[in-house]
Amino acid sequence: MVPISATGRPPSWYWLVSGLALLWMLFGAMAWTVDLMTDEATVAGMREAQRQLYAARPQWLFAVYGLAILSGLAGALGLVLRKGWAMPAFAVSLAAIVLQFGYTFLVMDAIGLLGFVAVPFPLFIFAIGVFLLWFAAQARRRGWIAHR
Numbered sequence: 001m002v003p004i005s006a007t008g009r010p011p012s013w014y015w016l017v018s019g020l021a022l023l024w025m026l027f028g029a030m031a032w033t034v035d036l037m038t039d040e041a042t043v044a045g046m047r048e049a050q051r052q053l054y055a056a057r058p059q060w061l062f063a064v065y066g067l068a069i070l071s072g073l074a075g076a077l078g079l080v081l082r083k084g085w086a087m088p089a090f091a092v093s094l095a096a097i098v099l100q101f102g103y104t105f106l107v108m109d110a111i112g113l114l115g116f117v118a119v120p121f122p123l124f125i126f127a128i129g130v131f132l133l134w135f136a137a138q139a140r141r142r143g144w145i146a147h148r
Contacts, residue, residue: 008143010082018079021132025073032069035062040102054106061100068096068129072118073130079139084146085138101126 043054072093078086101122104110110118139145 006033009025010139010144011143014139014144017135018076021076021135022073022080023111024128025069025076028069030036052107053104054109057104060102064096064103065101068087068093071096072129072132075136077136079136079145082139082145084140086138086145087133090129090133090136096125097126097129 038054045052046054069088075086075089075093078084078089104122105118136145140147
C-alpha cells in the first residue's frame with residue numbers, strides 16, 4: 001500500500017494514468033462519433049454478420065454506448081482535475097459498459113453471429129472500466145482526489 005502523503009499530492013505516475021485515461025476516453029468519443037455518422041454505404045461494406053448485428057441494435061443501446069463514453073470521459077477529466085466525482089462517473093460508465101455488452105452478447109447473440117473474435121476487445125474495454133473505477137477509488141482513499 002502506498003502511504004498517503006502529508007499534502008495529499010498524488011505521485012507522478014498518477015498523472016500518467018490519468019492522462020492515459022483521458023486519452024483512452026477521447027478515443028472512445030471519437031469511435032462513438034464515427035459510429036453515429038455511419039451511413040448506408042458504410043453498412044453495405046460490412047460483412048453480412050456485421051450488418052445483421054448493426055441492423056438489430058436498438059437506438060437505446062446506442063445511447064447507452066454514448067453514456068458509457070461520456071461518463072467515462074467525465075471520470076477521466078475528474079481524475080485530471082482531482083475531483084471526487086471521478087469515482088461515480090466511472091461507476092456509471094462501467095454500469096453502461098455491462099449493460100451494452102451484456103445486451104449485445106446475450107440478447108443480440110454477437111458471438112453466434114461473429115464468433116469468438118467478437119469477445120476480446122469488449123472484454124478489454126470492460127477490464128479498463130473496472131481498473132479506472134478501482135483507480136479512482138484508490139485515489140480518493142489516498143486523498144489524491146476530493147471526497148466530494
